[in-house]
Amino acid sequence: MEPSKALQWVQQLVDPFLPLIIAIVFVVAVLTTMHYLLLRKQSHLSSEQKLPRQVSMLVLTIIGAVIIAMSLPVSESTRNQVIALIGVLISGVIAFSSTTIVGNLMAGIVLRVNRPFKVGDFVKVDGYSGRVAEMGLLDTEIQTESRELIAFSNTLMVNSPVTVTRASGAIVSVDVSLGYDIHHSVIEKYLLQAADNANLTEPFVQVIGLGDFSVSYRVSGLLLEVKSLLSARSRLHKAVLDSLHNADIEIVSPGFINQRPQPDGLKMMAKSPVENSEKVNSNGHSENSDDSKMPSPEDVIFDKAEHAEQHENNKALLVQEIAEIDVQISESSGEQKDKLKQRKANLELQLSTLVEQNNANPSE
Known part of the structure; x- marks a missing residue:
């Protein structure tokens, strides 16, 4: 075969596939470039920040598949069938996975748009309470008061009522039952004193029940530092015990005497070793007690969430400091600009190291 004829034969063989080859090269080049710009180059981004970029890559991949299908060297009817097959496959994936992966993914997007809570918040869902330790694309991880890690699907977080403790403060309450022989104004005085000793602000007392043998009271106060919620509840319980017992008020209903007979005049209450309840400091510890040497329960229980x-x-x-330096760089020149660029490089290195350390120990 003559060289010219051979060249013509090769050209005739390649020409029908030339649009397909060009389309494949173009799509691969675009997807590779976008992956580098959106994901690989931005490795310091969190999962929340990467989510819209990942969705964009998915959309670009689908568009690329359609472009390649339109470039196939087949008849127009066959080409339309291939494109329709791609649509059917995508629809099938969404239909069959709507209650699992895709459903959780969509719920994850809803949580990030609405932002009903964030990492570190105290939440209660499906009978479990704790602090949010991680918000993933498919599930949300909560660290409970027993230090356990529980992963809830994002669909559950969207479809179930979620109680979120406000960062501006939380109400801490204690219920106590006392006898009818003491006037409620006297009880209110000592319960308010207990709330004050527990380092709570704006305390108030409610009568929540009139039982057969006792009156039920509830003392509440505002806790501004919500991270110490568990410690604050314990402090309030202790303060109520100390305040009432130091006032010679017995915390027990008359029904208790009927069940366990005691000598006349015996009161079931513990005597405080000091005359007055000790005032707690801002960290939630007694100022004159060995409790100040003990670690806070929240430090042990919610370590991952913290x-x-x-x-x-x-x-x-x-990220905020890097953005501010970018603005300064655009407005400066000369040696000052070089120093700002060096400062930006150092901050980006710190950010990258911070993300790498967190990714290296995801379950600690």
Whole structure:
């Protein structure tokens, strides 16, 4: 075969596939470039920040598949059938996975748009309470008061009522039953004193029930530092015991005497080793007690949630500082501009290291 004829034969063989080859090269080049710009180059981004970029990559991939299908060297009817097959496959994936992966993914998007809570918040859902330790694309992880980690699907978080403790403060309450022989104004005085000793603000007392043998009271107060919620509840219980017992008020209903007969005049209450209840400091510990040497329960129970919240806060501060330096760089020149660029590079290195450390220990 002559060289010219051979070249013509090769050209005739390649020409029908030339649009397909060009389309494949173009789509691969675009997807590779976008992946580098959206994901790989932005490895310091959190999962919440990566979500819209990942969705964009998915849409671009689908568009690329359609472009390649339109470039196939087949008849127009066959080409339309291939495109329709791609649509059917995508619809099938969404239809069969709507209650699992896709459903959780859509719910994850809803949680990030509405933002009913964030990492570190106290929440209660489906009978479980704790602090949010992680918000993933498919599930949300909560660290309970027993230090366990429970993963809830995002569909459950969207479809179930979620109680969120406000960051501006939480109401801490204690219920106590006392006899009818003491006037409620006297009880209110000592319960308010207990709330004050427990370092709560704006305390108030309610009568919540009139039983057969006792009156039920509830003392409440506002806790501004919600991270110490567990400690505050314990402090309020202790303060109520000390305040009432020091006032010679017995915390027991008359029915208790009927069940366990006691000598006349015996009162079932513990005597405080001091005359007055000790005032707690701002950290929630007694100022003159060995309790100040003990670690806070929240430090042990919610360690991962606390670490996750601190990580998110540190990352947000670094991102904000980098954005501010970008503005300064655009407005400066010369040596000052070079110093700002060096400062930006150092902050980006810190941000990348922070993300890598968090990704290296996701379950600690």
